[in-house]
Amino acid sequence: MTDSPALVLRDVAKSFGAVVALRSGSLEVEPGSIHALVGENGAGKSTLVKIVAGVHRRDAGTFQLHGTDVDFGSTAESKAAGVAVIYQEPTLFPDLSVTENIFMGRQPLGRGRRIDRAAMYAEAEQLFNRLGVAIDPRRPAKGLSIADQQIIEIAKAISLDASVLIMDEPTAALSGVEVERLFAVARSLRDEGRALVFISHRFDEVFELCDTVTVMRDGDYVSTDAIADTSVDRIVSRMVGREVAELFPKTTAEIGDVVLEVDGLSSLGTFHDVSFTVRSGEIVGLAGLVGAGRSEIARAVFGVDTYDTGSVRMSGKSVAAHKPRAAIRAGIAFVPEDRRKQGLVTDASVARNVAAVIRRGLTHAGLLTNRDENRAAGPWAGRLEVKTSALDMTAATMSGGNQQKVVLAKWLATEPRLLIIDEPTRGIDVGTKAEVHRLLSDLAGQGLAILMISSELPEVLGMADRVLVVCEGRITAELSRDEATPERVMHAATANVTHTGELHQEATA
Amino acid sequence: MSDTLLVEPSAVSPTQRVVGGLLRSREIAVGAVLVLVVVLTTIKNPNFLFSSDGWRDLLLSPSLLLLLAVGQTVVIITRNVDLSVGSILGLTAYFTGKLFVDHPGLPIWVVFLAGTAMGALLGLVNGALVAFGKVPALVITLGTLYIYRGIFLSWAGSDRINAGDMPSDFLALGTKTILTIPVLTIIGFVVLAAVGYYLYTARGGRELYAIGSDPDAAVLYGLPTRTRVLSAFVLCGALAGLAGVVYAARYGTVSSGAGYGMELQAVGAAVIGGVAIFGGSGTVWGAAIGAFLLVTINRALPVVGISDFWQRAVVGALIIAAIVLDRVFSAREERRLVAARDEMRKS
Numbered sequence: 001m002t003d004s005p006a007l008v009l010r011d012v013a014k015s016f017g018a019v020v021a022l023r024s025g026s027l028e029v030e031p032g033s034i035h036a037l038v039g040e041n042g043a044g045k046s047t048l049v050k051i052v053a054g055v056h057r058r059d060a061g062t063f064q065l066h067g068t069d070v071d072f073g074s075t076a077e078s079k080a081a082g083v084a085v086i087y088q089e090p091t092l093f094p095d096l097s098v099t100e101n102i103f104m105g106r107q108p109l110g111r112g113r114r115i116d117r118a119a120m121y122a123e124a125e126q127l128f129n130r131l132g133v134a135i136d137p138r139r140p141a142k143g144l145s146i147a148d149q150q151i152i153e154i155a156k157a158i159s160l161d162a163s164v165l166i167m168d169e170p171t172a173a174l175s176g177v178e179v180e181r182l183f184a185v186a187r188s189l190r191d192e193g194r195a196l197v198f199i200s201h202r203f204d205e206v207f208e209l210c211d212t213v214t215v216m217r218d219g220d221y222v223s224t225d226a227i228a229d230t231s232v233d234r235i236v237s238r239m240v241g242r243e244v245a246e247l248f249p250k251t252t253a254e255i256g257d258v259v260l261e262v263d264g265l266s267s268l269g270t271f272h273d274v275s276f277t278v279r280s281g282e283i284v285g286l287a288g289l290v291g292a293g294r295s296e297i298a299r300a301v302f303g304v305d306t307y308d309t310g311s312v313r314m315s316g317k318s319v320a321a322h323k324p325r326a327a328i329r330a331g332i333a334f335v336p337e338d339r340r341k342q343g344l345v346t347d348a349s350v351a352r353n354v355a356a357v358i359r360r361g362l363t364h365a366g367l368l369t370n371r372d373e374n375r376a377a378g379p380w381a382g383r384l385e386v387k388t389s390a391l392d393m394t395a396a397t398m399s400g401g402n403q404q405k406v407v408l409a410k411w412l413a414t415e416p417r418l419l420i421i422d423e424p425t426r427g428i429d430v431g432t433k434a435e436v437h438r439l440l441s442d443l444a445g446q447g448l449a450i451l452m453i454s455s456e457l458p459e460v461l462g463m464a465d466r467v468l469v470v471c472e473g474r475i476t477a478e479l480s481r482d483e484a485t486p487e488r489v490m491h492a493a494t495a496n497v498t499h500t501g502e503l504h505q506e507a508t509a
Numbered sequence: 510m511s512d513t514l515l516v517e518p519s520a521v522s523p524t525q526r527v528v529g530g531l532l533r534s535r536e537i538a539v540g541a542v543l544v545l546v547v548v549l550t551t552i553k554n555p556n557f558l559f560s561s562d563g564w565r566d567l568l569l570s571p572s573l574l575l576l577l578a579v580g581q582t583v584v585i586i587t588r589n590v591d592l593s594v595g596s597i598l599g600l601t602a603y604f605t606g607k608l609f610v611d612h613p614g615l616p617i618w619v620v621f622l623a624g625t626a627m628g629a630l631l632g633l634v635n636g637a638l639v640a641f642g643k644v645p646a647l648v649i650t651l652g653t654l655y656i657y658r659g660i661f662l663s664w665a666g667s668d669r670i671n672a673g674d675m676p677s678d679f680l681a682l683g684t685k686t687i688l689t690i691p692v693l694t695i696i697g698f699v700v701l702a703a704v705g706y707y708l709y710t711a712r713g714g715r716e717l718y719a720i721g722s723d724p725d726a727a728v729l730y731g732l733p734t735r736t737r738v739l740s741a742f743v744l745c746g747a748l749a750g751l752a753g754v755v756y757a758a759r760y761g762t763v764s765s766g767a768g769y770g771m772e773l774q775a776v777g778a779a780v781i782g783g784v785a786i787f788g789g790s791g792t793v794w795g796a797a798i799g800a801f802l803l804v805t806i807n808r809a810l811p812v813v814g815i816s817d818f819w820q821r822a823v824v825g826a827l828i829i830a831a832i833v834l835d836r837v838f839s840a841r842e843e844r845r846l847v848a849a850r851d852e853m854r855k856s
Contacts, residue, residue: 143842
């Protein structure tokens with residue numbers, strides 16, 4: 001028993017209706033090891049995780065925990081068996097305190113089976129100390145940033161005292177320091193003899209943290225290697241099954257007239273005196289640390305949030321504040337950071353999603369038919385190579401990369417002159433990343449002005465014609481493509497930040 | 510790494526926290542409005558509070574709605590709603606009368622138990638359909654609202670239960686007081702305290718909040734969502750059943766219109782008391798004060814000389830005001846939390 005691996009999955013298969021999510025997934029994790037699981041989006045990693053977690057039941061294959069066959073019908077069963085999972089998207093109860101979020105369902109009980117709140121808060125504070133973060137254990141989860149939510153998820157998983165801990169892209173929203181903290185905790189858990197599975201698209205993190213790596217592709221197991229015996233290039237070529245194309249294929253486009261002009265934009269507590277322009281055919285990158293206020297600036301320009309002073313002009317005409325509809329009419333398209341929540345009706349079909357913003361132009365005598373929607377959506381979905389069997393498929397069942405394409409298709413159908421895109425490739429695998437980049441480059445080539453927010457430095461440096469660096473709500477540097485070096489951007493991004501932080505650098509190339 | 514440990518999270522003292530929490534609490538605000546209504550009406554007509562009937566009615570009238578509002582709150586917290594409680598109340602009230610007619614000499618506590626059990630059974634039907642049928646509670650309980658009322662009508666026909674059909678001991682409960690507090694109100698308070706205690710201190714109670722706050726997350730947490738939702742409906746039904754027995758004792762007659770429209774008053778009381786209609790937050794204490802306010806305003810307006818039409822409009826305005834205030838406060842709260850986060854990052 002002691003020699004058996006902590007977790008064994010062999011030839012596990014899972015289909016959802018006609019869609020095969022997992023053909024033959026295999027994974028073997030030893031106790032006292034951190035095992036990386038990598039693969040393109042749609043490779044079946046998340047499905048595999050959900051089978052281990054008891055969210056889905058496998059259709060076929062072997063599933064063993066510490067040498068015993070198991071079959072989880074619910075997340076409660078997997079928890080009881082010592083499996084903790086940090087999901088890709090945080091799953092918290094907004095109305096409850098962060099402490100209750102951590103301990104829900106297994107609160108420490110005092111006399112008479114009452115919840116012992118004092119003990120619970122003390123334990124939460126200990127967890128936060130261990131993770132090196134300062135979060136008031138009594139505050140509600142409402143209003144937390146994605147990074148903080150991710151921290152709560154991590155605290156929750158650690159407090160489960162699990163023998164198998166699975167982390168599905170836990171670092172996607174974390175800053176450099178927070179990632180370091182997480183890694184320190186992960187290593188100490190490993191040294192206690194627990195088995196950890198780490199899913200990430202960031203190869204530098206994989207190589208820094210893990211000892212073994214398993215590659216998956218298209219729902220199949222590809223290979224397992226010791227980290228010491230492999231290289232980024234080898235893993236990437238196995239993931240995509242082909243040599244990786246140029247990751248940032250930005251072609252030079254003809255830069256035209258000023259499209260967007262932002263002048264002296266301020267919003268109390270979030271950003272101050274922000275002025276910049278974006279020209280047609282130009283990609284302007286907004287770089288900075290997570291939480292610097294980049295997304296907030298974008299949201300204000302598009303009119304989702306309001307601002308206190310300043311003005312936004314499109315081709316010389318001013319755009320009304322706090323009115324997304326006016327912004328759309330002025331030719332602005334906005335692809336937000338949080339696809340699931342803000343960009344996509346995940347329960348609706350691809351066609352409906354694509355047609356959502358242009359519905360007005362599609363209706364016949366006030367009626368909108370599925371056929372009209374499909375007709376309008378077809379060309380865009382085709383152009384962006386959305387991998388979907390039919391336009392009628394609901395968006396929820398698609399991989400992150402394909403969802404991003406649907407969101408893009410939706411906005412391109414409005415024929416905008418300015419595209420604001422927030423973290424275009426967050427949570428997207430290498431292959432699709434290149435596709436998204438090529439697409440943005442093509443669009444710029446056709447004269448579209450693009451404002452791109454990205455936390456990935458290589459992406460900013462590779463794609464942008466001009467880089468604006470935001471630090472604590474102010475633009476601290478404007479660098480041309482030639483001037484922009486990692487060091488310069490970093491310096492500007494941390495210009496007046498007291499605690500250290502760093503942009504996530506990706507070792508993919 | 511030490512530079513990442515920023516500030517002590519709870520720099521505020523416990524007393525400050527408690528006082529601050531009280532000042533922001535919805536229960537206190539609604540309670541203040543209730544006191545204001547009582548004081549103003551009493552100034553206009555001292556009998557409203559100071560006659561012996563006035564004091565008793567003030568406490569007794571809301572006791573029925575109190576029971577319904579407590580049950581409704583438990584269901585709303587789980588992001589559901591039970592529209593059938595008015596019909597359950599009517600049906601069990603008639604059932605109570607029938608028990609006395611068919612089995613004279615039945616102990617009163619048995620009747621209380623039977624009425625509550627009957628309500629629980631009707632609630633079980635609602636809960637099972639919602640939890641296992643995966644149909645929205647609004648639709649299910651709208652259906653059972655009509656079905657239960659229909660059963661009541663076809664069972665009772667033109668028949669009605671009169672005071673003479675029920676033992677005088679039972680009817681005396683409707684007027685009896687202990688230390689000037691009506692017995693029926695005491696029943697309501699005991700139920701309120703028990704449910705309030707459970708919701709705050711028991712795992713099961715907290716899980717109801719979690720389920721209402723984010724049902725999908727609740728499933729990922731491995732919470733027994735179906736059983737919890739089912740039990741919320743059973744509890745709500747049981748309390749509506751208990752309210753049916755209380756109805757029979759208080760009014761002495763039960764006709765086919767008993768409990769008609771009370772489900773919306775119960776929802777209204779909960780909403781006024783700060784229970785979020787989309788689940789996840791609110792307390793039974795708030796709902797109870799909401800029930801008192803709703804009933805008391807209805808009784809106070811004629812005293813102050815406001816016409817019947819305006820009475821309903823006032824109640825409606827109250828509900829809308831409650832929801833608008835909720836939005837304003839929660840938006841402000843969210844901004845405060847975001848600002849607090851900014852502060853923390855800066856320091």
